[in-house]
Amino acid sequence: MLAAVFQVRDGRLHSLLWRRAREPFGGFWALPGGPLSDVERLGSSLGRHLASKVDLTDVAYLEQLETRSDVERDPRERTIATAYIALVSTDLNPSVPSDTAWFAVDELPPTAFDHASIIRSGRERLRAKLTYTNVGYALVPGVFSIAELRTVYEACLGHAITSTNLQRVLLRREIIEPTNAVLSPSSSGGRPAALYRFTDRTLLVTDPFAMFRPPNRTAKMTKISP
Amino acid sequence: MLAAVFQVRDGRLHSLLWRRAREPFGGFWALPGGPLSDVERLGSSLGRHLASKVDLTDVAYLEQLETRSDVERDPRERTIATAYIALVSTDLNPSVPSDTAWFAVDELPPTAFDHASIIRSGRERLRAKLTYTNVGYALVPGVFSIAELRTVYEACLGHAITSTNLQRVLLRREIIEPTNAVLSPSSSGGRPAALYRFTDRTLLVTDPFAMFRPPNRTAKMTKISP
DNA sequence: GAGGTTTTCGCCTATTAGGCGAAAACCTCT
């Protein structure tokens, strides 16, 4: 039971890690998580371990990533770990235990087991889902400017995008919608930014390709079954 | 350790099931699989169980799907099952044990545990991957006509598609390429079909959306890290 | 009010998907 907890901080994608006290990998940094008890279901076990590192109400999205047999541990003992992805909005700053800290995903410290690899895998999943779903809602506050949204998308995707195009595409897909509020123009000078919100804060996917769609249908979002 | 083994037979998507002898769910149909032994890795355990139902050399593609805590079993005992997807080409007819049979995925018999739900989930995954990867290679023989490919895609996607469009899109993406052979025109009368092959028989993904791509890049297939 | 900054909008182009009908290349039957 492991979770890669992602949050965009200062324009870069970060992941939450805690420093292991005990062997194996004492002193290395590991993903939040822990063993599954004998009578527990997957979800409740993850929640229990996650809650010991970060406030669960700060986690806006949770998704199962993959299950691995841990290879670097004691070879006599087989260990299975199921990894999840958890997303935290930029406007939160959860208080975390003293042995726990945020690290930028492209400057990870030495990690225990294959946890660095799990983070890479989770990041790829996040990157893909940002482009064909509305998961973005879990990474930004309820209302936000296009500029804010852009830095979040850029941090996750790892390359520059234009706010013009981001706004157009997301509006056309009806993933975001304008509010009539604007950002109080107190800050840095410049035209006050309009504020937007996500149309729906549950996971929706756009049909990934128009290709092979049944005839007479135009691309729309569809609800995903959990 | 479970596997949803998919094959297109007679133009319909089928899944391999075996009839459970013992309780719980005695007499119900279940996915191939079995318990993980104490010292085993995930992959080898799956291979071992799968081999007892179908020749492993017939499985052209294998991918992890999801892990669930089995809810319908004895509640005192926690059971974790990791499900995989396995794909078999249409030109094969593996011999299977007498307690094992193929069922069309939309006419499943009463299944043990949540196995019907796993098949649905696997089918969704297959459907999605057909549209943005080249997994199709695992479902058809080495060379094939566009008409053959079309029936396979239609069976998996669950709706009609035109061979014209299928051919164009797959050629443009360089997922398939023409061979200079044509189908021996022995069969039903009509122009002999040209034979095609998949350009690459390892998993490649097309960038799911042009959207948010870094500038100056045109959509290309990229290798997926396993 | 001038000059600077940031956001927003409009117009154009590029790329990819989809429809449809004509032509090509085979068959069988007379």
Add this chain to the structure above:
DNA sequence: AGAGGTTTTCGCCTAATAGGCGAAAACCTC
């Protein structure tokens, strides 16, 4: 051999979506 039927393939057009770029809008400070 030719007529008629069948299936595949190709060309041409339209539709939908993504991307670039510059002008205009709406604020700031000086």
